Amino acid sequence: MTLPKIKHVRAWFIGGATAEKGAGGGDYHDQGANHWIDDHIATPMSKYK
Secondary structure (H helix, E strand, C coil): CCCCCCCCCCCCCCCCCHHHHHCCCCHHHHCCCCCCHHHCCCCCHHHHH
């Protein structure tokens, strides 16, 4: 039996909270400097830059 193949993947982003507003929400890439989600607490390997 063969598995079906994925033909298309689509993703949409509708603006929203930004780091400047201090409301980045759950978006990892939309956080300001020294946010806990980008620190060694949430990502232990980040201290080995």
